[in-house]
Amino acid sequence: MTETPSYDKGNWNRWGKDDERGTLNLITPEVVTKAANLVKKGKTYALGIAIRHTGYGVPSFPTRVPPIHVATYFKSGEGRGGGDDYVVLNTHNQTHLDSLAHVFIDNKLYNGHGVENLTSAGSEKNSIDKVGCIFTRGLLIDMAGFKGVDHMEKGQVINSEDLSRCANAEGVKFEAGDAVLVRTGALKTYDKKNPIEFFRGTAGLGIDTIDLFDSKETAVVGADNYSIEVEPSEVGGFATPLHENLLWKRGMQLIELIDLDALARDKVYEFLFVVAPLRIEKGLGSPINPIAIC
Numbered sequence: 001m002t003e004t005p006s007y008d009k010g011n012w013n014r015w016g017k018d019d020e021r022g023t024l025n026l027i028t029p030e031v032v033t034k035a036a037n038l039v040k041k042g043k044t045y046a047l048g049i050a051i052r053h054t055g056y057g058v059p060s061f062p063t064r065v066p067p068i069h070v071a072t073y074f075k076s077g078e079g080r081g082g083g084d085d086y087v088v089l090n091t092h093n094q095t096h097l098d099s100l101a102h103v104f105i106d107n108k109l110y111n112g113h114g115v116e117n118l119t120s121a122g123s124e125k126n127s128i129d130k131v132g133c134i135f136t137r138g139l140l141i142d143m144a145g146f147k148g149v150d151h152m153e154k155g156q157v158i159n160s161e162d163l164s165r166c167a168n169a170e171g172v173k174f175e176a177g178d179a180v181l182v183r184t185g186a187l188k189t190y191d192k193k194n195p196i197e198f199f200r201g202t203a204g205l206g207i208d209t210i211d212l213f214d215s216k217e218t219a220v221v222g223a224d225n226y227s228i229e230v231e232p233s234e235v236g237g238f239a240t241p242l243h244e245n246l247l248w249k250r251g252m253q254l255i256e257l258i259d260l261d262a263l264a265r266d267k268v269y270e271f272l273f274v275v276a277p278l279r280i281e282k283g284l285g286s287p288i289n290p291i292a293i294c
Contacts, residue, residue, distance in 0.1 A: 010245070010248075010249030010250050010251075011023065011111075011249065011250045011251050012110070012111050012112055012249070013111065013112075017111070017112070018111075019111050019251070020100065020110075020111070020113075020125055020126045020127075020130045021100075021130055021131070021251065022100055022110060022111075022250060022251015022252055022253070023217075023218070023219045023220070023250055023251055023252045023253070024131065024134065024219055024220075024251075024253065026176055026177045026217050026218075026219040027134065027135070027136045027177045027219050028177065031136055031137065031176065031177035031219075032135050032136065034137065035135060035136050035137040035177075035272050035273070036135075036272060038137060038270060038271055038272045038293075038294065039272050039293050039294065040294065041294055042293070043268075043293070043294050044291060044292070044293050045262050045263055045268070045271075045291065045292040045293075045294075046289055046290075046291060047095065047258050047259050047260065047262075047263070047289070047290040047291065047292060048094070048095040048258070048259065048287075048288060048289030048290060049094050049095045049187070049257055049259055051067045051069065051087070051089065051094055051287070052067065052069075053066075053067055053068055053069030053070070057192055058093060058094045058257075059093070059094070059187075059190050059195065059198055059199075059226060059257055060090070060093045060094075060195065061092070061093065061199060061226065062196060062199060064090040064092060064093050065088075065089075065090055066093065067087065067088070067089040067090075067093060067094065068086075068087070068088040068089070069085060069086070069087050069088075070085065070086045071083055071084070071085050071086075072084060072085070072086070089287060091128075091280070091283060091284065091285040091286055091287060092256075092284075092285045093257075093287075094257060094287050095255070095256070095257045095258050095259065095287065095288055095289065095290070096255070096256060096257065096285050096286060096287050096288060097128065097131070097253055097254070097255050097275060097277045097285060097286050097288050098243075098247060098253060098254045098255075098256070098284075098285050099123070099126060099127055099128040099130075099131070099253070099283060099284050099285050099286070100126035100130075100247060100251055100253065101117075101118060101122075101123035101125065101126040101127055101128075101284050102243075102247060102284050102285055103240075103243050103244065103247050103248045104118065104248070105244060105248055109123070109125055109126050109248075110126050110247065110248055110249070110250075110251045111125075111126070111251060113125035113126060121282060122280075122281065122282025122283055122284065123282050123283075123284060124282065126251075127280070127281065127282045127283050127284070128277050128278070128279075128280050128283035128284065128285055128286045129277075129279045129280060129281050129282070129283060131253065131277050131286075132276075133274070133275070133276045134179065134219075134220060134253075134273070134274065134275040134276075135272075135273075135274050136177050136178065136179050136219060136220070136272075136273055137175060137177065137178050137179070137270065137271075137272070137273065138178070138179045138181060138270070138271045138272065138273025138292055139167070139172055139174065139178055139179070139180050139181065139269060139270060140170075140181050140183060140260055140263045140264065140268060140269045140270075140271075141163055141166050141167060141170070141180060141181065141182045141183065142166065142170070142183045142260070142263075142264045142269070143158055143162060143163075143166055143182060143183060143184055143203075144183055144184055144185035144264070145183070145264050146162075146165070146166040146169055146170075149185065150185055150188055151184060151185025151186060151188045151189050151203075152184045152185055152186075152203030153203060154200070154201035154202055154203065154231075155201050155202075155203070155230060155231070155232055156184075156203035156230065157203075157204075157205075157206040157230045157234065158182065158184070158203065158204060158205050158206060158209065158230070159206045159208050159209060160206075160208045160209045160211060160212040163180075163182070163209060163212060164212070170267075170269040171269070172269050172270050174212070174216035174218065175216070176216065176217035176218075176219075177217065177218075177219045178216070178218050178219060178220075179218075179219060179220035179221075179222065179255075179273045179275075180213070180218050180220070180221050180222070181221075181222040181223070181255070181258060181260055181263075181273075182205065182221070182222070182223040182224075183223075183224050183260040183261070183263075183264055184202070184203040184204065184223065184224055184225050185203075185224070185261075186198075186202055186203065186223075186224050186225040186226070187224050187257070187259060187261065188261075198226070199226060201231050201232055202225040202226060202227060202230065202231050203225065203230060204223060204225050204227055204228060204229045204230035204231060205221070205223065205228055205229050205230060205242055206229075206230055206234055207234055207235075207241050207242070207245075209242075210242065210245050210246065213246065213250075213252070214250075218252070219252070220252065220253055220254075220255065220273075220275075221246060221252060221254055221255070222254065222255030222256070222258045222290075223255070223256065223258065224257065224258055224259065224260050224261075225256070225257070226256055226257055227240070227243075227256065228242055228243070228246075228254050228256060229241065229242035229243070242254075255275070255288070255290065258290060263292060268292065268294050270294075271292040271293055271294040272292070272293040272294070273290065273291070273292055274290065274291045274292075274293070275288050275290045275291075276288075
């Protein structure tokens with residue numbers, strides 16, 4: 001069993017005591033400009049899972065209500081009419097971005113903001129509306145493809161050496177401000193007839209990848225599984241060491257359940273990556289449809 005590293009300092013106060021954006025501060029104007037120049041072909045990829053209202057059409061954690069979608073419409077006698085929709089969903093089902101208010105430990109949110117900021121109305125600090133727009137260089141680390149499998153097995157750990165070897169094979173290098181997106185093939189295993197099975201373990205990132213993200217000054221980490229990190233956890237039980245050390249201590253927004261299959265199919269490993277979460281005031285997360293452009 002692996003011990004959870006302490007990383008006592010993290011990024012608290014690195015960008016000031018009032019900071020609520022964490023590692024997004026690493027996406028500087030220079031990073032944005034460089035990312036924009038990655039667009040050569042003008043080809044776009046939508047990386048969000050479709051929101052479906054029928055049963056368990058999307059992976060929905062057992063404690064979260066699946067999406068509900070109802071359309072209303074009217075018709076006139078002249079063949080005219082119109083319609084609109086109601087959508088009810090949990091912000092942490094489907095493809096989503098965690099806010100920095102998603103996790104608290106020792107009654108503190110990221111950067112030392114007190115847990116009293118978090119109520120049933122949302123969070124006064126670190127909420128999803130503080131994100132704005134993420135516009136940076138994206139890297140696909142296709143671990144399933146690198147290992148030559150359709151999908152990795154539950155509990156299989158992806159360590160920093162795995163990430164580095166895969167990146168080297170793809171011909172890409174980690175740079176400051178990157179969004180690093182890791183494909184395990186997990187979405188291929190989802191069966192809406194047996195939705196709970198999807199959440200009974202997953203291949204994912206191991207604890208030692210924290211050092212790699214630190215050294216490369218990664219801004220965002222995402223994966224196609226439901227937790228980013230490997231489950232069962234390396235430290236046992238229901239521990240979530242990457243959420244603790246990346247989101248809570250470093251202020252890194254995490255993207256879960258992102259669909260990376262099309263990028264992998266086309267072997268697109270470097271691209272402009274754009275995410276604009278819903279501006280939910282005091283929100284703890286947001287459904288997203290990330291866009292990759294190459």
